[in-house]
Amino acid sequence: DQAREENRAVLLDLSREELQSHRPALVRELPRAIAAGELFMQYQPKVHVRRQEIASAEALVRWDHPTRGLILPGEFISAAEAAGSICALTLWCIKQVIHDQRIFAERGYDIPVFVNISGVLLADSEFVAQVCALLEGSSAKIGFEITETAVIRDPAIALKHLQQFADIGVPVAIDDYGAGLSSLAYLKQLPASELKIDKMFITQLTSSNRDPLIVRSTIDLAHAMEMEVTAEGVETPAALALLSVMGCDLVQGYLISRPLGRDAFLAYVEEEAHRKIAPVGLPNLRN
Ligand code: C2E
Ligand code: MG
Ligand code: MG
Ligand code: MG
Numbered sequence: 001d002q003a004r005e006e007n008r009a010v011l012l013d014l015s016r017e018e019l020q021s022h023r024p025a026l027v028r029e030l031p032r033a034i035a036a037g038e039l040f041m042q043y044q045p046k047v048h049v050r051r052q053e054i055a056s057a058e059a060l061v062r063w064d065h066p067t068r069g070l071i072l073p074g075e076f077i078s079a080a081e082a083a084g085s086i087c088a089l090t091l092w093c094i095k096q097v098i099h100d101q102r103i104f105a106e107r108g109y110d111i112p113v114f115v116n117i118s119g120v121l122l123a124d125s126e127f128v129a130q131v132c133a134l135l136e137g138s139s140a141k142i143g144f145e146i147t148e149t150a151v152i153r154d155p156a157i158a159l160k161h162l163q164q165f166a167d168i169g170v171p172v173a174i175d176d177y178g179a180g181l182s183s184l185a186y187l188k189q190l191p192a193s194e195l196k197i198d199k200m201f202i203t204q205l206t207s208s209n210r211d212p213l214i215v216r217s218t219i220d221l222a223h224a225m226e227m228e229v230t231a232e233g234v235e236t237p238a239a240l241a242l243l244s245v246m247g248c249d250l251v252q253g254y255l256i257s258r259p260l261g262r263d264a265f266l267a268y269v270e271e272e273a274h275r276k277i278a279p280v281g282l283p284n285l286r287n
Contacts, residue, residue, distance in 0.1 A: 023075070023076070023079040024079065024083065026068075026071075026075070026076060026079065027076060027079040027080050027082075027083045027085060028083070029065075030076070030080060030083075030085050030088075030089060031085065031088070033063060033065070034088065034089070034092050038063055038064050038065060038066070039061060039062070039063055039064075039089075039092065039093075039096075040061075040062055040064060040096070040261065040262075041059045041060065041061055041062070041093065041096050041097060041100060041262065042059070042060045042061075042062055042259035042260055042261055042265070043057040043058070043059055043060075043100075043113065043259060043260055043261075043262065043265040044057060044058045044060060044252060044257060044258070044259040044260070045057050045252070045256060045257050045265075045268065045269075045272075046058060046114075046230055046250045046251070046252045047250065047251050047252070047256050048249065048250055049240075049243065049244050049248060049249060049250065049251055050249070052276075053272070053276065054111060054269060054272055055112075055250055056111060056112040056113065056114060056143065056250075057111055057112075057113050057114070057265065058113070058114045058116070058145065058252065058259075059093065059097045059113050059114065059115050059116070060073065060116070060259045061073050061077075061089070061093050061116075063076060073116075077118065081118050081120045086118050086120060086121060087121060087124060087126075087127050090115070090117060090118065090121060090127070091127075091130060091131070091134075093115055094115055094131065094134060094135075094142065095134070097113050097115055097140075097142060098134075098138070098140045098142065100113075100262045101113055101140055101141065101142075102140075103262065103266070104266060104269070107266060107270070109266070109269050109270075109273070110141070111141070111269065112141040112142070112143055112171070113141065113142060113143070114142075114143040114144060114145050114171075114173055115142060115143070115144055115145070116144075116145045116146075116175065117144045117145065117146050117150075118150065119146065119147060119149060119150025119151070119153055119158075120150075122146060122150050122151070122157070122158045122161055122162070123153065123154050123157050123158065123161075125157075125161070128161045128164055128165075131165075132164055132165070132168055135168060135170060136168045142170060143170060143171040143172065143173060143194075144165060144170060144171075144172050144173070145172075145173045145174075145175040145196065146158075146162075146172060146173070146174065146175060147174075147175045147176045147179075147180065148174055148175075148176065148177060148179075148180040148181075148182045148187060149180045149181075149182075151174075151182070151187065151190060152180065152181070152182055155189075158190075159189065159190060162190055162191050162192070163191055165191075166191035171193050171194065172190070172191065172192045172193065172194075173192060173193070173194035173195070173196055173230065174187055174190070174192050174194070174195050174196060175196050176196065176198040176232075177195050177196055177197050177198055177218070178197055178198045178200070178201055178214065178218065179198040179200060184218065184221050184222065184225065188225045192227065193227060193228060194227060194228045194229075194230055194250075195218070195222040195227045195228070195229050195230070196229075196230040196231075196232050196252075197215060197218055197219075197229065197230070197231050197232065198232065198233075199232045199233020199253070200233075201214055201215050201218075202215070202231045202232060202233040202234055202235075202239060202243075202253070203233045203235055203239075205238075205239045205242060205243070206236065206238040206239055206242060212242065212246075215231070215243070215246060215248075216246045219246050219247055219248055220247075223247070228249040228250060229247075229248050229249050229250070230248075230249065230250040230251070230252055231243050231248050231250070231251050231252070231253070232252045232253060233252075233253050234251045234252060234253030234254075234255050234256065235253050235254050235255050236255060237255065239253075239255070240255060
């Protein structure tokens, strides 16, 4: 058995090494991929529990690679951060979201869209200046999602840049809350209006003894600090029901909708708008 364990460890190491040796190569392709139009955004609705309507959407980047097929951000974001291409990638994402949002607006749907911003960019004054120039005075309704770890790395500079976003009316959500080490009291110093509880606490919500306590106290504390709370990773009607009782403001997850391409998202939004005329009680329960 020990030999088997050791073999497994070796295999794990090999695959890890293989991953690491392939990723830089993959990331070197990013500028070409952007120019060739291989990247695209998907949108996942965040639904307001009490109002039973779409409050906003999260934009998630995807890479349709010519030989490897669909690549999810988990495979290239951190490598892009390391390679210094995350700034160009993120600016592309923001511009694409502005473009797609204009199409939503032309169809009559004015939906704020939140873009994920890497922590490394929160320390990059040039990036922040470029983004502010892009968004200031524009009618785009863009928000940002940032992880707590991003802020801990250099709190002073992050705080300064987040304040710049707040000053031009860009809302900020704290993403993956609870997955890192920061306290909510500490994060409260940030000009953030939304707290997203990490999906690790939500997917097990109704099968764990511990998670409901954590989630409920986080919701209460965030409310006391005047933040809206979003639960990500809502996968079951039972989780949705419990979150609703706990007073969670927004829900996001496969139960409500998977992330969808622009046109599929628009179709989802239109369907929801028609359902509003004859509401049925709960957010759209389908995948
Ligand atoms: P995140 O911002 O926390 O996004 C949530 C992730 O959970 C997404 O994975 C989403 O598809 C997935 N998800 C949504 N609902 C459910 C659910 O009910 N159950 C489960 N198990 N998962 C769910 P995705 O798209 O693979 O993105 C992973 C991470 O990559 C994101 O985590 C975000 O940190 C990063 N990312 C995505 N797009 C961008 C981007 O444009 N720029 C940057 N810098 N990072 C991005
Ligand atoms: Mg996010
Ligand atoms: Mg998240
Ligand atoms: Mg996450």
